[in-house]
Amino acid sequence: MTRPRIVIIGAGFGGLAAAKALKDAPVDVTVLDRTNHHLFQPLLYQVATAGLAAPSIAAPIRHVLRRQANTTVLLAEVVGIDVPAREVLIDGEGETGRERIPYDHLIVAAGATHSYFGRDDWAEHAPGLKTLDDAYAIRNRILATFEQAERLTDPSARAACLRFVVIGGGPTGVEMAGTLAEIARHTLPGEFRRFDARSTEVLLLEGGPRVLAAYPEDLSDSARRQLESLGVQVRLNARVTAIDARGVDVSTPAGSERIGTGNVIWGAGVKASPLGQLLAQSTGATLDRAGRVQVLPDLSLPLHPEISVIGDLAVIESGGKSVPGIAPAAKQMGWCAAANVQARIAGQPVRPFVYKDYGSMATIGRHRAIAQMGRFKFGGIFAWWLWLFAHVFFLIGFRNRIAVMIDWAAQYWTMQRHARIFLAGDRKRQ
């Protein structure tokens, strides 16, 4: 008797949790991902801002799953899903032809990417932050900017060069703006001879009335004040209407404005993986505005109990509230989907997904953060220490935890950032 074949698309928090939960099950698991690594995305902004080296927050997927004899990991881009035939189509390169991976159960955990709200021409000038490629691109741009400023002689050209505009007051935008301000104020002063790094301007543009809008209003206010104490200029109700190589056009209730800058970072929009669209076409599943797939309470698709969708690609309610697109939710969905697949194989009833909210936090800078855990809300130094330990604790792999702790301890004492390296080739590509 052949064992049930389970294919998991994506090895982010959701997909990896599902794969691990199937460790001892009498099934054959295939994990497909288009990168070779699981990424600890909550710390990606640290790679982008030269605080951590990439290997500290990324682990090879096949290494994480090496002791699961029932699991095969393939580096592959999914190019199609043949729902009637129950096969996933993966790309081929060179001697590797396109391949069809048959499944009895499919778990789709393909995540999300950033969205420019239909203005994809902005991408070139305002890189977003979702992958390690993105993080390196942003790091190179930030480091090259300061190097460029040391070469410039015209003060007004230098001022525009040293103006960073971060678009979007969500967690990524807040982390990036706070960290950039810290770098300008604490890391770089003393290293340049032709300008003062403290003259760097960091602007955070948020289209709505407050930053970190997913949090209660008083925490949003606290976050804004903490950002401003770092020197970040926070502009609320500021909608971006154009981005080009030389600046950003902003519309506010007070009127329109042009902000000259060559350094824009995009933290505004998120949209689901295009696999959502593909599933909608082939199964009739419903998508929300961000392209996420509406799933049944057990995380499967209507009429297709053999397909589950989890993580940032899924839209579902739990306890009357919509489940947030954060790592703990994705993990919990992974466990639930794996359990339901096993229940179906065993002919047992499936269980609905129930999201357990352990709270959430956002970091702003050294000694600055906000946190919410049930009824408890707090901001500042205690939230920051909590954030720090939680993030180190959940990092994959013992070595990575130690490496990150050492890096952070060194950063804490010296205000330095050790990953301030960019490649000659990347400089040329800019």
Place this chain on the structure above:
Amino acid sequence: MTRPRIVIIGAGFGGLAAAKALKDAPVDVTVLDRTNHHLFQPLLYQVATAGLAAPSIAAPIRHVLRRQANTTVLLAEVVGIDVPAREVLIDGEGETGRERIPYDHLIVAAGATHSYFGRDDWAEHAPGLKTLDDAYAIRNRILATFEQAERLTDPSARAACLRFVVIGGGPTGVEMAGTLAEIARHTLPGEFRRFDARSTEVLLLEGGPRVLAAYPEDLSDSARRQLESLGVQVRLNARVTAIDARGVDVSTPAGSERIGTGNVIWGAGVKASPLGQLLAQSTGATLDRAGRVQVLPDLSLPLHPEISVIGDLAVIESGGKSVPGIAPAAKQMGWCAAANVQARIAGQPVRPFVYKDYGSMATIGRHRAIAQMGRFKFGGIFAWWLWLFAHVFFLIGFRNRIAVMIDWAAQYWTMQRHARIFLAGDRKRQ
């Protein structure tokens, strides 16, 4: 009175040593480099083989020199040297125009790059290892190869895929071949489901009669035996006559052979920076066959006492022997050139460069190395521990030393390599 202006081209071991030696001198120093980092090149092969993260062996030049108030660091590519006007021309990008940097004294420490002996078309198929860009390119290729092998179904295609050919039995070739064999035997087994990583073949091709030819013959023999004990196939007197995307043509005393492989690493030839050519044209200096500049005993150029050439770009004898192109020699030249520049400014006599040989070592793999110190020669585990401590000791920056020690301790116990990450974008670019 304006202070004498000293320009240093290149912040490798030689240029950085010269800059540091001028810390307290009443001069204005400008350091030009085309990357933002000083690279600890002896450990570059560890980045290429996923053992270390790039920031562990690279430090921002301006950070290293931040406390030297008399020193300006510029990220710039040197495009010309106007010897009569005493100015260095650097490139411009965007709003930064081309700039002329005037000097009273010039120290050229532009180093070397790899050479394909006039066959630059081989570069595409056989990447060399001189920069961080190179190291990432090789790392991506190695990791992608094993991922590719897990996708292949045809056994003969997989065998060619899993054959690595390293060309050149010098230190780089020996380190790369030894490490690749270790990865195949100790790091990866157990992580793949469709093949056994131990079936990986590693061939080291050397055109001459022995590996590490700069060492005494018995140490060369020891190195070859240590390589073979790791599973490397060492082929001596094997001259490469062609390289293409599918393999390598080799000519040996026994006849010609075609070796099928898609993985070739180049460790064979080195040639001096093109700045050597430029200096020869404008000063009449003599070049050797590798393009290195013949310098006077005090490291300056004939008829041009205001220009010194040091490091891998210089050719000079000391004690009747030619000074080797290794880090300690470059550092010593940097100190000597800085002292001579100061002597000239003070109107004092310059001193000739004397190379102090502290010995040399080459590593092959875990517990495997050779070392020579004066009359003492040894190979094996003791040489390896010595190599390890010497390299950690000389690494720039306290943090890097700790990070490298932790990585190596983790590698030592677990046989794992933590930097096994490659980017989705790099995969596409291949």
